[in-house]
Amino acid sequence: MAARVERIPKKRFSGPGWRPTAKAYVYLFPTFFILAVFVYFPIIESFRLSLNRVAPFGNQEISVGFDNYRRLLTSPDFWDTVKVSVYFMIGTVPVGIGLAVAIAILLAYPLKRLNWFYRTLIFVPVVISSAIAGTLFKLLYNPVVGFFNHWLSIIGIDGPNWLNEQNWAVVAVTIAVVWRQLGFNVIIALAGIQAIDEQLYEAAKVDGAGVFRRIWHITLPMLSPTLFFLAVVNVIISLQAFGEINILTDGGPGRGTTNLVYQVFVDGFVGTRFVGRASAQAFLLAIMIIGISIINFRGLRSRVHYQ
Amino acid sequence: MTTEPFLLDEDITAQPEHVAPRSRWADLPVHLTLLIIGLAIATPIIISFFISFTPLRELVSRANPSILPDTWTFDNYEKAWNATPFGRFVLNSFIQTGIITAAQVLFSILAGYAFAMFEFKFKNALFAILIGSLIVPFELTFIPNFLLISDLGWANTYAGLTVPFLASAFGVFMMRQFFLSIPRDLYDAAKIDGASDWKYLWAVMTPLSKGAISAFTIFAFLSAWNQYLWPLIITNEENMRTAQIGIRFFLVNQERATDWGAIMAGAVIVMIPTLLVFIVAQKQLVKGIAASGLKG
Numbered sequence: 001m002a003a004r005v006e007r008i009p010k011k012r013f014s015g016p017g018w019r020p021t022a023k024a025y026v027y028l029f030p031t032f033f034i035l036a037v038f039v040y041f042p043i044i045e046s047f048r049l050s051l052n053r054v055a056p057f058g059n060q061e062i063s064v065g066f067d068n069y070r071r072l073l074t075s076p077d078f079w080d081t082v083k084v085s086v087y088f089m090i091g092t093v094p095v096g097i098g099l100a101v102a103i104a105i106l107l108a109y110p111l112k113r114l115n116w117f118y119r120t121l122i123f124v125p126v127v128i129s130s131a132i133a134g135t136l137f138k139l140l141y142n143p144v145v146g147f148f149n150h151w152l153s154i155i156g157i158d159g160p161n162w163l164n165e166q167n168w169a170v171v172a173v174t175i176a177v178v179w180r181q182l183g184f185n186v187i188i189a190l191a192g193i194q195a196i197d198e199q200l201y202e203a204a205k206v207d208g209a210g211v212f213r214r215i216w217h218i219t220l221p222m223l224s225p226t227l228f229f230l231a232v233v234n235v236i237i238s239l240q241a242f243g244e245i246n247i248l249t250d251g252g253p254g255r256g257t258t259n260l261v262y263q264v265f266v267d268g269f270v271g272t273r274f275v276g277r278a279s280a281q282a283f284l285l286a287i288m289i290i291g292i293s294i295i296n297f298r299g300l301r302s303r304v305h306y307q
Numbered sequence: 308m309t310t311e312p313f314l315l316d317e318d319i320t321a322q323p324e325h326v327a328p329r330s331r332w333a334d335l336p337v338h339l340t341l342l343i344i345g346l347a348i349a350t351p352i353i354i355s356f357f358i359s360f361t362p363l364r365e366l367v368s369r370a371n372p373s374i375l376p377d378t379w380t381f382d383n384y385e386k387a388w389n390a391t392p393f394g395r396f397v398l399n400s401f402i403q404t405g406i407i408t409a410a411q412v413l414f415s416i417l418a419g420y421a422f423a424m425f426e427f428k429f430k431n432a433l434f435a436i437l438i439g440s441l442i443v444p445f446e447l448t449f450i451p452n453f454l455l456i457s458d459l460g461w462a463n464t465y466a467g468l469t470v471p472f473l474a475s476a477f478g479v480f481m482m483r484q485f486f487l488s489i490p491r492d493l494y495d496a497a498k499i500d501g502a503s504d505w506k507y508l509w510a511v512m513t514p515l516s517k518g519a520i521s522a523f524t525i526f527a528f529l530s531a532w533n534q535y536l537w538p539l540i541i542t543n544e545e546n547m548r549t550a551q552i553g554i555r556f557f558l559v560n561q562e563r564a565t566d567w568g569a570i571m572a573g574a575v576i577v578m579i580p581t582l583l584v585f586i587v588a589q590k591q592l593v594k595g596i597a598a599s600g601l602k603g
Contacts, residue, residue, distance in 0.1 A: 016426040023504070024427035030410075031418040032433070034474035039440045042451035049450065103344055109337050120589065121345030124352060126596065127581040129533030131551040135558055135574045136351040139358065145567050147354065150372045182348060184596060191597040240444065243535040247555055261446060268450050269540050279450055286447035293442035 046286075050279035068280035077255070078263075078281070084170070085239055085259040091174035092181070092238040097230050099178070100185030101223070105215060107186065108193045126183030130243025133180040138163075138248055141172055166256035169249050173257050176244045181237060185230055192226030193219060232296040236289050260285045352578070359383050359571040366568055383572035387557065390569065393576060395546055396553035400532060400577075403468045403549055407531040410473040412524050418474075419482025420508050424494060440476045445536070453540055463547040468538055472531065478523050481598065485519035486512060522595035525588050529581055550577040 053064045072078045103122060107115075125133070140148050141162035149159030160168040196219065204214050220227075242261050245251060251258035251266065258266070260281060268278030346353075354374055358366070360383070361376035387393055421427070422434060452471050461467035489512065497507045513520065538549045548556070557573050585592060 016428060016430075018428070020425060021427035021429075024421040024425040024430075027417040027421035027425070028433065030414040031437075031474040031476075031479055034414070034471070035437070035440055035476065037455075038452055038471040039443055039448055040436075042448035042455075043443060045451035046447050049454075106337060106341055106344070109334075111334055111337060111341075114338065114341075118341040118345045119593075120586070121349045122341075123589065123593065124349055124582070124585060126592070127529055127533075127585040128352070128578065129535060129551055129581075131533075131535045131555055132574055132578055133351075135554055135570065136355050138558065139354070139567055139571065140351060142565075142567070145366050145372055145565060147372050147374075179348070179351065187593055187596050236444070240446070246535075246539070247558065264446060264450075265536070265540075269453075275450060275454075282446045282450060286444050289444040289446070290442050297442075 046279050046283055049275055050283045051276070053276040054274075064276070068276045069284070072277065072280055072284070080255060081258055081260050081263045081281075084255075084257060085261075087170050088174060088177065088241055088259055089235055089238040091170065092177050092241075093231060093234045095174075096178045096181050096185055096234055097189075097227065100182060100189045100230070101220075101227070103182075103186050104189035104193055105219060107190055122186055123183040125180050126187065128180055130180060130241075131247055133176050134244040134247030137172070137176040137179070137244070141248070163249055164253055166253055169253060169257050173241065173244050173248055176248060177238065177241050180244070181234065185234070188230055188233075189223070189226060192223050196222045229296065232292055235292055239285065239289060352582075355571045355574050355578075358567055359575045361568050363566055363568050367565060380568075383568035384576070386566070386569040387572040387576065391553055391557050391560075391573075392546060393550075393553060393557075393573060396548050396550045397576065399465075399468075399547060400550040401580075402465055403534075403538070404528055404531040406465065406469040407472045408524060408527045410469075411475040411478050411527045412520065414474050415478030415482045415523065416508070416513065416520065418479040419486055420504075420512065422479065422483040423486035424504070437476050437479060441480075449537060449540070456541060461541075463542050463544045467541045468547075468549070471537070472534075475527060478527065481519060481523050481595075482516070485516050489515055518591070521588070522591040522598075525584055525592050526595040528584060529592070532581055553577075 050068055051063055051065060052061045053068065054061055107119065107122065111118075128136075140146050143149060143161060148162065152159040162168050162172045200218050200222070201214055204218055209217065239259075240261055241259060242265065245257050245259065245262050246265075249257040251262045264278045264282045264285070267274045267281065357374050357376060360379045360381070362378060362380045362382065365377055418437075422430070422437075448471075456462060456467045456471070459467075461470070493511060494507060497511060502510070533551065534549070535551050538552050539555070542548050542552065545556075554570075554573050554577050558570050561567075561570050
């Protein structure tokens with residue numbers, strides 16, 4: 001008896017009770033309900049669909065295991081769309097980020113006036129949709145009323161038939177995507193540059209470093225977390241390019257600008273619907289994108305840091 | 308995605324303060340370079356404005372394309388507005404965008420408040436699940452969502468256009484971050500005065516968070532207005548198209564007629580709301596973007 005009294009009752013910390021929990025869940029419910037139905041559930045459903053195929057006769061859905069994936073990975077058409085996706089990535093990411101950083105360095109220059117004016121002109125693509133970007137550039141590329149080839153002819157270059165030659169169509173879409181993304185990239189790069197400690201520049205100046213050396217030895221290294229972030233975001237955005245392709249080329253000429261996303265759209269929603277194949281491709285694409293996002297989460301935390 | 312390198316309060320539109328005294332002309336090369344770059348970037352938009360006021364016969368007859376019209380006309384706007392039910396498309400876009408924006412803002416405030424102020428079971432797990440949803444790409448969800456919305460009979464309805472987007476994990480995150488920055492003492496004082504959580508949220512928290520809420524509102528408005536793939540697949544009746552989809556079909560129809568004046572008039576109509584938001588609220592928008600790393 002005495003021993004029992006002496007034992008200090010171990011009160012386990014049980015955390016918040018159910019009453020405050022219930023209250024919090026009321027506040028959370030709308031958000032999590034929508035996310036559950038339209039984000040979390042579809043992830044599983046998408047995978048299930050990718051294991052199915054509509055039987056050739058009748059509308060019966062039959063399970064085919066990983067056959068959709070096997071067929072995709074052995075089909076040259078699939079690898080063509082992967083190739084197009086990679087072309088867009090190689091075309092947009094280095095150019096888009098390079099331009100953005102150069103412009104942001106200029107914008108960070110402490111001008112006494114007109115700063116707002118330049119920023120307005122340079123940031124404006126940020127509010128333009130992919131559909132509008134496609135529409136504006138379709139005019140510029142037009143061989144008759146368009147402007148690009150006219151401007152090129154002024155400097156003596158015979159412009160290509162932008163949207164009807166396979167290689168040039170890839171370039172044409174790339175330019176439109178880079179343009180639409182530029183405002184965003186400059187904003188992020190500028191935020192990164194302005195977060196750099198001013199004293200570093202002062203110290204370098206005292207040591208006699210010129211403008212370019214200061215950019216090379218201070219701005220760019222200090223900017224590396226931002227550059228890494230931009231690279232990841234731009235890779236993801238380039239993999240997801242859709243609106244510009246839909247309006248400028250409709251995936252053509254031939255299948256020249258049909259990237260993975262566009263093929264998912266064509267398989268899933270144009271003419272005969274191949275939901276299983278579309279889902280399998282969407283799933284492969286999503287794995288790539290999620291993988292890159294996770295690298296982003298980890299990379300920003302650990303690798304590229306100077307502080 | 309992540310927001311680590313970018314602080315919410317960081318004001319990148321502010322003028323730097325350390326301007327050393329320089330001669331009047333020292334800045335000239337920077338001015339010129341920025342002017343040229345700025346004009347180059349804005350050129351596609353500038354051109355669309357001028358072409359939208361150029362008469363068709365001028366467009367097709369002149370030997371070399373020119374940016375400025377010789378004579379100015381409003382015909383293109385009349386044509387774009389009447390040839391397709393553009394008024395209807397714009398109305399649809401406003402309804403769709405309005406519903407999505409209002410719901411995202413409201414639900415994000417509620418959930419953000421819970422994550423910032425309450426202690427409850429599975430809080431960390433739920434927050435991780437919420438943030439995890441940010442890396443789920445659209446491609447993974449839109450086919451099942453299309454099938455679900457179709458089964459519900461919501462294709463070609465405002466419900467079909469909006470319901471999948473009524474919540475925003477990014478919005479919840481942004482609201483939570485901002486609410487956490489408000490001193491907890493205020494909350495404790497209000498509690499002592501007998502205010503309920505609900506009352507504290509709407510009487511104290513939201514008025515103090517006007518800046519963050521308006522930044523997210525602008526962000527939500529632009530994302531919703533500029534949506535393309537989802538409205539393209541979930542509507543096939545002309546009178547349910549949004550403005551972005553309208554411009555695509557108008558372009559396909561008019562291109563054969565090379566009626567670029569009318570096409571650009573349509574594009575300008577679709578762009579105007581976003582350009583107005585950009586001009587009026589550039590500062591909040593830029594802040595929101597610098598804080599987010601999410602677009603499209």
